[in-house]
Amino acid sequence: MPNRIIGWDIGGAHLKAARVTAAGVVEAVIQVPCALWRGLDELSQALEIATQHVGESERHAVTMTGEMVDLFPDRKTGVVEIARFFVAQFHKKKVNFYCGDRHFVDVDAASFHALAIASANWRASVEFVSSKIPQCVFVDVGSTTTDIIANENSRPRFRGQDDYTRLVCGELVYSGVVRTPVMALGESVKFCGGQAPVVAEHFATMADVYRVLDELPDNVDQHPTADGAQKTPFASARRLARMIGRDVDSGELSDWRALALSFRAAQMAKIASGLAKVSPHISPIVGAGIGEFLIRKIARETGRDYIAFAALMEIAGPTANAVTHVAPAVAVALLAQD
Numbered sequence: 001m002p003n004r005i006i007g008w009d010i011g012g013a014h015l016k017a018a019r020v021t022a023a024g025v026v027e028a029v030i031q032v033p034c035a036l037w038r039g040l041d042e043l044s045q046a047l048e049i050a051t052q053h054v055g056e057s058e059r060h061a062v063t064m065t066g067e068m069v070d071l072f073p074d075r076k077t078g079v080v081e082i083a084r085f086f087v088a089q090f091h092k093k094k095v096n097f098y099c100g101d102r103h104f105v106d107v108d109a110a111s112f113h114a115l116a117i118a119s120a121n122w123r124a125s126v127e128f129v130s131s132k133i134p135q136c137v138f139v140d141v142g143s144t145t146t147d148i149i150a151n152e153n154s155r156p157r158f159r160g161q162d163d164y165t166r167l168v169c170g171e172l173v174y175s176g177v178v179r180t181p182v183m184a185l186g187e188s189v190k191f192c193g194g195q196a197p198v199v200a201e202h203f204a205t206m207a208d209v210y211r212v213l214d215e216l217p218d219n220v221d222q223h224p225t226a227d228g229a230q231k232t233p234f235a236s237a238r239r240l241a242r243m244i245g246r247d248v249d250s251g252e253l254s255d256w257r258a259l260a261l262s263f264r265a266a267q268m269a270k271i272a273s274g275l276a277k278v279s280p281h282i283s284p285i286v287g288a289g290i291g292e293f294l295i296r297k298i299a300r301e302t303g304r305d306y307i308a309f310a311a312l313m314e315i316a317g318p319t320a321n322a323v324t325h326v327a328p329a330v331a332v333a334l335l336a337q338d
Contacts, residue, residue, distance in 0.1 A: 006057045007333025008050075009121050009326065010064040010082060012036050013143060013179060013223065015046040016326035019054040020333040025314045028054045029326045031290075033222035037069040040085050047089055060090055061336035063098040063121040063328055067114075068163070076114040083110040083117070098124050098332050119163055121328035122147035122172075125309075126156045128331035129286050132312040137279040139271075139298075140309075140327055141291025143178035143220070146271050147171065150279040170277030175270050177291035178207040178221050182243050185266040189244070191259055196244040202226050204243050206267065208236035212260040217321065220290040264294075272298055286312070288327035 004027070009016040015034040019027045030053040034046035043066075067078025087095050087107045096104035099116035100123050110117060126138045126149040134154045140147040148171050150157045160166030167174065175184065182204045188195040204226050210216035212233050221231060229235050237256035238248040240263070248256065275285075275298065284305035287295035292308060299306035309327045310320035313334065323330055 004055075004057045005059040005061055005333050005336055006054055007329040007331070007336065008060060008062045008064075008086075009328040009332065010034070010036075010043065010062065010066045010086070011121075012066045012069040015043065015050055016329040017050040017054045018323070018326055018329040018333050019057065020330070020337060022337060023314075024334055024337060025316050026323055026330055027317050029318045029322050029330065030054060031220070031222070031326055034066075035223070036066045037071050039071060040081070043082070043085060044089060047086075058093055059336070060086075060093055060095045061098060061104065061332045062086060062095060063124050063332045064117065065119045065121055067118050075118045076111070079114040079117045080111050083107050096336060098335070102127055102335055102338070104336060115162070121332070122149060123156065123158075124332040124335060125288060125327045126151060126158075128334050129309070129312065130154050130156050133284075133286065133307070135282060136284050136286045136307070137275065137282045138286045138288070139275065139295045140288040141271065141294050142176045142289045143291075144174070144176040144180060146173040146175055146274065146289075146291070148173065148271075148274045148278045150282055152282070170274040173271055173274040175267055176206065176289075177210055177216070177267075177294060178205065179223065180206045180267075181226075182206065182209065182240070182263055185263055185270070189259070189266060190262040191244060192255070196259075198243055199245055201242070204236070204239035206263070207231075208239045209260045209263045209267075211236040212240060212257055213264065215293055217290055217293070217325070220325065268294065268298060268301075271295075272302065275302070288324050290325045292321070292324050 003022040007018045016031045018029045032046045032049045035042050067075045072078035099113045129138050130151045138149045159169045160171045166172035207221040241248045285299045286307050288309035310323040
């Protein structure tokens with residue numbers, strides 16, 4: 001498609017894509033599962049599915065976090081192998097890789113800039129946001145992690161440069177609304193007027209919590225459940241009951257909903273703690289990711305104004321929620337248009 005650019009966010013569990021016009025209008029977006037830890041063939045299949053939806057283009061802009069999967073011995077190797085593989089899939093197309101501060105490089109320079117390319121999708125998002133709003137805090141709650149970055153005077157203000165330093169300063173919270181194991185929320189949880197110990201087993205994920213609460217957006221839980229069973233509220237309740245050593249038939253559905261509310265509160269506290277570290281007072285919050293519904297709640301509870309990522313651009317085709325869910329792919333495409 002002439003005068004279009006496709007932005008890609010290559011994650012370890014999902015591939016996100018967005019097609020944007022030369023005028024900056026978002027025309028199509030998609031998220032597809034991509035179990036990259038199993039091999040690069042998974043990425044090939046995901047690229048084929050995504051391309052069927054967003055179409056072809058002569059120009060592609062790429063950001064990634066997939067270099068972190070244990071398919072690769074280290075992040076630099078991951079970046080280089082993903083970059084080379086992607087370019088081979090789009091032979092003779094113009095492909096550039098985002099490396100921070102609005103800069104892009106081609107595949108030949110990817111090795112030299114590998115650590116700047118690695119896990120930089122959050123920076124693409126906040127750099128785009130900073131071009132639209134002079135002061136805010138950007139929060140992206142995804143399936144596995146949460147990014148929190150302050151923006152002041154139309155410039156991103158971040159202290160962390162890699163995952164370790166971002167974890168330390170609160171800008172990266174390893175908690176998301178789908179894939180995060182429930183046991184990662186803590187050793188105990190409020191239940192029936194007391195504290196119930198949480199078992200250290202991968203019996204349930206946060207997708208189960210939000211499915212029981214009827215808050216999980218459609219089409220975002222794209223990987224098998226912890227037990228390989230159904231994705232229904234009852235099946236999720238059964239998995240949650242196991243997290244405190246119970247069987248689902250030992251209580252009513254209202255009990256397991258109460259348990260889910262406690263797990264949600266624990267996750268919200270984790271994210272709110274990161275938000276307090278990064279930016280205790282800046283408003284508004286700009287929310288993105290498939291967990292955008294959770295950020296809205298946190299904004300309300302902390303008394304801050306709220307803006308959804310999709311409100312910052314023109315959209316023709318996809319829903320605002322769909323655009324908000326794939327923020328880095330949209331952002332990297334829009335930055336590459338500048």
